[in-house]
Amino acid sequence: MKEEKNDSFDVLRLKADDLGDMTGTLGKNFGFDYHYPLVSRSPEIKEILTLIKKVAKSNASILIQGETGTGKELIAGLIQFISSRADKPFVKVNCAALPENLLESELFGHEKGAFTGAYQTRIGKFELANNGTLFLDEIGDMHLSTQAKILRVLQDQEFYRLGGNRTISVDVRIIAATNKDLWREIELGNFRVDLFYRLNVVNINIPPLRKRKEDIPLIAEFFRRKFSKELRKNTKGFADETIKLFINHRWPGNIRELKNIVERAVLVAGEGKYVEPDDIVMSGKDYFAAGGKDRRKTEFETPVTNTLDLMEVEKATIVKALEITKWVQKDAAKLLNISPRALNYKIKYHQITHPNWKKNI
Ligand SMILES: Nc1ncnc2c1ncn2[C@@H]1O[C@H](COP(=O)(O)OP(=O)(O)OP(=O)(O)O)[C@@H](O)[C@H]1O
Ligand SMILES: [Mg+2]
Structure with missing residues (x-):
């Protein structure tokens, strides 16, 4: 296993033989003579x-x-x-x-x-x-x-x-x-x-998984192979976008969370296909936080306004972001790249309302 430390996810991508025979990587790399299901390169x-x-x-x-x-x-x-x-x-x-x-x-x-x-x-x-x-x-x-x-x-x-x-x-x-x-x-x-x-x-x-990002693709791959075998589901690997999503996610549940997500992804992925972001289920908030795209559209459409009045454009943009995030203000704030507080202020300023908010506020 190479010990490359680099934030670019390309470098973090697995080399073919990083995982040895997959019965566990506590092999020669760590000076252990045992097989034990612990994988890491950090x-x-x-x-x-x-x-x-x-x-x-x-x-x-x-x-x-x-x-x-x-x-x-x-x-x-x-x-x-x-x-x-x-x-x-x-x-x-x-x-x-x-x-x-x-x-x-x-x-x-x-x-x-x-x-x-x-x-x-x-x-x-x-x-x-x-x-x-x-x-x-x-x-x-x-x-x-x-x-x-x-x-x-x-x-x-x-x-x-x-x-x-x-x-x-x-x-x-x-x-x-x-x-x-x-x-x-x-x-x-x-x-x-x-x-x-x-x-x-x-x-x-x-250390938590988000502090050893180099382990994310490795452990994800470990579980992909494990569950592919157990579930008799042939998958080719992870799509680049999926790995990007994994790298950017905060993993509050750490490796257990990664394991569960990969198990489900292998289950729903197309036979013989790469595991795509569509196969990944994170909570909406986590998905957006990890840089995931709204899957209903390939890209966000920016709102069309018949005005260049900055305040009107701002209001339309906020409403658009809220629609995309199902009116969850925290998620919309992330999408708009402003703090939830700032968004809340602007929502009040523009007098934007939504029936769901009674329970959100
Ligand atoms: N480096 C690793 N490689 C492969 N699998 C791992 C690794 N670390 C943890 N796991 C797997 O992740 C899951 C969670 O690990 P474990 O139960 O040891 O966590 P924990 O720190 O005890 O969690 P908790 O605090 O919730 O009890 C287990 O299925 C474990 O096998
Ligand atoms: Mg425990």
């Missing part, structure tokens, strides 16, 4: 992989941070995969999914009769993960009292089941992940700073 990810190689075999706790869909869980799995605990359990807990009391029983287990409804003794995730890895996902959403308990386990490597009086010792490696800014959570009093330091022995910060 120097930032390469740096992360180098770090992982160094620390995977140790027992150091690892904190993975990054926006939603950036691959935190994928990276956590990779760490386990190449660690000396690879053949031991990899146990995942979603700390955001459960209310505080259930999360504690989930983590530490409980003895029979520990609380109403505890009909049987239950083994918690810490015990299940013994000798292996415990992946604490969405750690930023964990309640403060549970944080205190986790901290104690990390310090002592032992704990009690809920309602139990026997200490249980475990050897567990912790990988935690969050899409929250933990420093902010610490400032807000929602996260314990001592737990942060305990978890943050190794820190991995995965």
Whole structure:
């Protein structure tokens, strides 16, 4: 894989053999001997992989941070995969999914009769993960009292089941992940700073997709091939316009969003054809924001006015932009290349109204 860094999307276009055999690119390029479904050509990810190689075999706790869909869980799995605990359990807990009391029983287990409804003794995730890895996902959403308990386990490597009086010792490696800014959570009093330091022995910060644009065509291609195979749909590749749209999109849902969009695109694309912008479904706002064209026309027609009165021309242009964007002011503002505030001001000035706006305003 070449490491060309260039903003022009032509350079970002894939070379035929960039993806190797598509079972994953963690091959020779990254000095890995494994196949793992992680694709990247960005120097930032390469740096992360180098770090992982160094620390995977140790027992150091690892904190993975990054926006939603950036691959935190994928990276956590990779760490386990190449660690000396690879053949031991990899146990995942979603700390955001459960209310505080259930999360504690989930983590530490409980003895029979520990609380109403505890009909049987239950083994918690810490015990299940013994000798292996415990992946604490969405750690930023964990309640403060549970944080205190986790901290104690990390310090002592032992704990009690809920309602139990026997200490249980475990050897567990912790990988935690969050899409929250933990420093902010610490400032807000929602996260314990001592737990942060305990978890943050190794820190991995995965940059969002929009900050590693060189990965966009590569990962899109990875998923195109994957879904073409799975859905038995032959597609030739992406049309240039589609790649441009991808490059300019902000990807708030990061790789998960790209994956979903490509899956659907492969499904609807013409058999044996290139994947065209028409096959891409982004929300209207995102589509325009990424520079997509209104598909009902090949180009926007500029409004025809029988006057050169600047104010009249301005009003007609605004109305046209609003029509194109289905009267969504934010989108129209983007099209007009002015701020939503400025547009709102002009709409009031020109006394433009639309029945939909009652709910928009
Ligand atoms: N570099 C990559 N190459 C290929 N696939 C990737 C890559 N990064 C992430 N993915 C895929 O994108 C999807 C989202 O990744 P993952 O679940 O690891 O994200 P996350 O950061 O844990 O998201 P969330 O914060 O929402 O839990 C998964 O299907 C994952 O396999
Ligand atoms: Mg996740």
